[in-house]
Amino acid sequence: MARFKVNGVEHDLDIEPEMPLLWALRDELGMTGTKFGCGIASCGACTVHVNSSAVRSCVTAVSTVEGQEITTIEGLANVAVGVNPSAPDLAAVQQAWIDHQVPQCGYCQSGMIMAVSSLLARNPNPTNAEIDSNITNVCRCGSYPRVRSAIRSLANV
Ligand code: FES
Ligand code: FES
Structure with missing residues (x-):
């Protein structure tokens, strides 16, 4: 189970804590604006904001962002x-x-x-x-x- 806030909305997801944030966003929440490129933190296609800082979500386990403010390209206009x-x-x-x-x-x-x-x-x-x-x-x-x-x-x- 993981709890985090994406674009101002709290989500409780029944997922493994080591799941990369990228896949939680794309596969669990349907936010496909964040892209998969390399999967090894090299290309930046998967960049989101965590507490306003740019983070490569393909190598960011959901357990490390619990309770934090995540912004994706879908929510950038609002924040x-x-x-x-x-x-x-x-x-x-x-x-x-x-x-x-x-x-x-x-x-x-x-x-x-x-x-x-x-x-x-x-x-x-x-x-x-x-x-x-x-x-x-x-x-x-x-x-x-x-x-x-x-x-x-x-x-x-
Ligand atoms: S997919 Fe390339 S840095 Fe994440
Ligand atoms: S990879 Fe085509 S615009 Fe950057």
Whole structure:
């Protein structure tokens, strides 16, 4: 049995405590916006927020997040502003992503946006070096320059 809060809603799930959070979200709660890529914490496709910090859910056992606040891409619109009033909200991030034509196939992008929103909530005006060291998500389509441009356009908005 595991109890945790996802996007503001408490859930009690009859699952093994070692189940990765990714599978609890996708298979038990039907939140398929969080993606599976590598399963070994390398790609970031599975990124969610735990207490506002970006976490790779494929290697996060549900037992380690009991009682904590989990946010997925499905709930980001409702919490991003509250984390840091000076950080851009999801609508601003989405518009920047459109303006800079960031998504290509799109598979990595929900994890990318979760990582970026966590970074901007902590640091609304990151340097290029800070972007590179914090946003380590893998994009097979090579959207990295566009991701950086979009982040730069969001800085201090
Ligand atoms: S699926 Fe979790 S980091 Fe790749
Ligand atoms: S947009 Fe295709 S993997 Fe990133």
